[in-house]
Amino acid sequence: MGLVPRVTFTANLRRHVDCPSADVPGATVGEALAAVFARSPAIRGYIIDDQGALRRHVVAFVGGEAVRDRVGLTDAVAPDAEIAVMQALSGG
Amino acid sequence: MDDILVGTRKGLFALRGTEIGRPSFLGAAVTAVLQRGRTIYAAVGHGHFGAKLHRSRDGGESWEEVAAPSWPPKPTDADDKSPMTGAPWPWSLDQIWTLEADPRDPDALWCGTIPGGLFHSTDGGVSWRLLRSLWDRPERKRWFGGGYDFPGIHSLSVDPRDPRRLLAGVSCGGAWLTQDGGESWSVASKGMFAAYMPPVKRDDPAIQDPHRIVRCAGSPDVLWAQHHNGVFRTTDGAKSWSEVTIKPSSFGFAVAAHPRDPETAWFVPAVKDEMRVPVEGALVVTRTRDGGKSFQTLRAGLPQKHAYHLIYRHGLDVAPDGQTLAMGSTTGALWLSQDAGESWTALSRDLPPVYCVRFAT
Numbered sequence: 001m002g003l004v005p006r007v008t009f010t011a012n013l014r015r016h017v018d019c020p021s022a023d024v025p026g027a028t029v030g031e032a033l034a035a036v037f038a039r040s041p042a043i044r045g046y047i048i049d050d051q052g053a054l055r056r057h058v059v060a061f062v063g064g065e066a067v068r069d070r071v072g073l074t075d076a077v078a079p080d081a082e083i084a085v086m087q088a089l090s091g092g
Numbered sequence: 093m094d095d096i097l098v099g100t101r102k103g104l105f106a107l108r109g110t111e112i113g114r115p116s117f118l119g120a121a122v123t124a125v126l127q128r129g130r131t132i133y134a135a136v137g138h139g140h141f142g143a144k145l146h147r148s149r150d151g152g153e154s155w156e157e158v159a160a161p162s163w164p165p166k167p168t169d170a171d172d173k174s175p176m177t178g179a180p181w182p183w184s185l186d187q188i189w190t191l192e193a194d195p196r197d198p199d200a201l202w203c204g205t206i207p208g209g210l211f212h213s214t215d216g217g218v219s220w221r222l223l224r225s226l227w228d229r230p231e232r233k234r235w236f237g238g239g240y241d242f243p244g245i246h247s248l249s250v251d252p253r254d255p256r257r258l259l260a261g262v263s264c265g266g267a268w269l270t271q272d273g274g275e276s277w278s279v280a281s282k283g284m285f286a287a288y289m290p291p292v293k294r295d296d297p298a299i300q301d302p303h304r305i306v307r308c309a310g311s312p313d314v315l316w317a318q319h320h321n322g323v324f325r326t327t328d329g330a331k332s333w334s335e336v337t338i339k340p341s342s343f344g345f346a347v348a349a350h351p352r353d354p355e356t357a358w359f360v361p362a363v364k365d366e367m368r369v370p371v372e373g374a375l376v377v378t379r380t381r382d383g384g385k386s387f388q389t390l391r392a393g394l395p396q397k398h399a400y401h402l403i404y405r406h407g408l409d410v411a412p413d414g415q416t417l418a419m420g421s422t423t424g425a426l427w428l429s430q431d432a433g434e435s436w437t438a439l440s441r442d443l444p445p446v447y448c449v450r451f452a453t
Contacts, residue, residue, distance in 0.1 A: 016120075016138060017157075042157065046141040050163040050184035057140040087140040 003079040005032045009043070010086045019043050029060055030073030032083055047085055059088040095151075095452040096418045097125040097132065098426060099406075102444035104134050106152050107418075110428065110439055116152060124406070126191040127452035128198045133217060135188030143188050143205075145217055161185055161203050161211035161220040176236045182207055187240075190406070192248040194255045204245025208235050208262055212274060223274045226260070231279065231298040235265030238301050238320065246405055247305040251312050251329075259315065259330055261305035266297045267317070269330055283333035287321040288365075303345045304405040310352035318347040318359060318405070325384050327354070336384035340371040346408035348417060355383040358410065358417065358433055360403040368402050375399040377408075377419070377433050393436035394427065401425060406448035420446025 005026055009019040022039065026032030037044040049055050053071040060067045061084040067075040077083060096107040099122030103115040116122075121137035132148040134155070146155045166172070166183035173180050187206040194200035199216040209227060211220040226232065235243035247261030256273040259280060266281035281297040293299060301320035308314040313329040322342045324333040336342075343364035350356035359378045363369055370376065374396040378387045395401070401421035408419045417429040419436070424443040427436040 013141060016141060016144075045144065045160060045162075046138070049142070051166055055140065055142055 005077045005079065005081045005083055007032055007036050007083045007085065010084075012087060013043075013046055013085070017042050017046055019046075027076060028073060029062060029067050029069075029075045029077060029083060032077055033060075033073065057088045058085065060085050095127060096409075096428075097127055097134075097448075097450050097452070098418075098420055098443065098446060099123060099125045099134070099448040099450075100420075100424070100444035100446050104152075105443065107426075107439065110437075112426075112440060112443075113152075116155065117146070121447065123447055124188050124191045124203075125448055125450050126193060126201075127450065128193050129452075131198060131216070133191050133201070135191060137187055143185050145188060145203075147217055158217035159213075159219055161188065161205055161209065161222070163209065163222060172233060174236060174242070175234060179241070181233065182242065185209070186242065187244065189244045189246045190248050192250055194250055195252050196255055200255070202248045202250070202258065204248050204260060206237075206240050206244030207242040208232065208245050208265060210245055210248075210260055210274070225270075225274055226268060226277050229277060232265070234298055235262055236299070238263040238303075247302070249305060249307040249315065251307075252309055253312055257329075259305065259307070261302045261317070263303060264299055264301035264320070266300040267302055267305060267330055280330035281333065282331070283326075283335075284317065284319055284324050285321070285335075304347050306347050306349040306357075308349045308351070308354045308357075311354035314349070314354035316347050316349050316357045318344050320365065323347070323359060323384070325357075327383075336380075338378050338380075338387050340376070340389070344403070345405040346403045346419075348408050348410040350410065350414050351412050352414060353381070356381050356414075356432075357384075358408065359387075360408060360419070362402060369400045370402075373398050373400065375401050375421075377417075377429075377436075379433050390433045390436075392434060393429075393438070395425075404447055406450070407446055409450050411451045412453060416451070418449045418451065420449040422446065 008021045024035035098105040103118040104122040106113045124135040126133040130151045134146045136144045145160045147158045163183040190204040192202045201213040203211040210223045249259045251257035260268045269280035279297045281300045284300040302317040305317045317324040323336040326333045341361035344361045348358045375394045377390045401423045420426045422445045425441045426439045429436045
């Protein structure tokens with residue numbers, strides 16, 4: 001297999017659910033995350049709401065930019081991209 | 093004495109006797125708990141990462157995550173907005189607010205949530221089903237949030253004579269009753285009135301704000317409601333409700349019903365809605381033993397000076413013996429009474445803000 005995106009999760013999530021970094025195929029954020037959830041179904045509900053969108057207080061960065069389509073998760077990802085799933089800081 | 097579970101903003105604490113054991117889920121909000129024998133369910137809110145449900149089969153020694161209730165896909169053409177605020181109803185779990193078990197089948201669970209969903213599990217929380225029969229009622233869209241952006245179901249009471257009969261309490265959406273295990277529903281808050289609404293809406297049963305509804309298990313047609321602007325009691329299984337007046341205030345969140353005596357219930361009054369603190373800074377519990385005709389104000393052991401504790405709607409519970417009560421406050425105090433509320437002992441004054449206190453059954 002050639003280069004594929006890498007998905008990483010904030011350390012704060014590791015307290016709650018096993019979520020190691022994963023190298024997964026996917027041309028969009030949604031495809032890459034779906035590949036992660038296929039391996040580790042327990043992670044999904046921590047990241048995604050009941051309607052399939054990113055949770056209101058979760059943010060995903062692709063190459064340092066926050067994803068634009070938080071509902072459809074259609075942002076493209078390059079084969080060597082890193083998708084970083086973080087908390088959206090709110091409050092102080 | 094029975095175990096007591098205390099869900100707080102920063103974890104779950106279990107009491108065995110009067111000793112507080114080591115916390116579970118430290119740092120996370122525990123918004124609802126249910127213990128039947130050695131099985132415990134804990135609703136855990138992670139803030140950023142959502143609401144989850146955990147189950148222990150060994151009295152809290154170890155935990156496993158089970159499924160959280162979840163909404164089906166929202167129809168893209170759904171015109172599903174709050175008429176009061178115009179905000180679209182989220183079809184997504186925000187908070188698990190109450191958990192109840194069928195008395196005859198410990199794996200059959202009911203769950204009430206924010207937004208106002210009612211869910212049923214027949215497998216101990218491994219899977220959940222949204223009751224569309226209630227969710228799809230046209231009145232549901234008119235429910236509105238009280239203290240939260242969206243309404244929620246905080247009280248679920250299974251009739252011990254027939255578990256197909258279930259009453260749900262909604263803030264702000266009244267009381268709802270099913271006689272057939274959730275196939276069909278009727279609104280069951282006739283007699284409640286809403287002082288916070290325009291006069292024409294005052295008696296609308298589907299916009300009432302019962303803060304908490306509890307049932308006398310030994311006399312199941314008797315239920316008590318601590319409502320936003322008063323206390324109401326029914327003696328006919330929620331066909332009709334009558335107002336009960338309490339001094340020093342009829343405002344509050346919590347109510348506990350005696351497990352056998354339909355005339356006895358406990359409340360924790362506070363200054364009404366815009367204040368939400370004890371009257372004159374003195375925390376009291378009020379108790380009736382005559383069906384609400386008269387009340388005793390119980391103070392012994394409770395702070396009587398500069399006490400600004402609020403008791404949330406799940407923050408007061410009575411044990412099956414009808415004598416032992418536990419109460420937890422927003423200031424992180426936990427009290428126990430072993431004489432039906434006459435006197436109280438502080439077990440802690442230093443816990444995180446308490447969301448729910450519950451005896452094992």
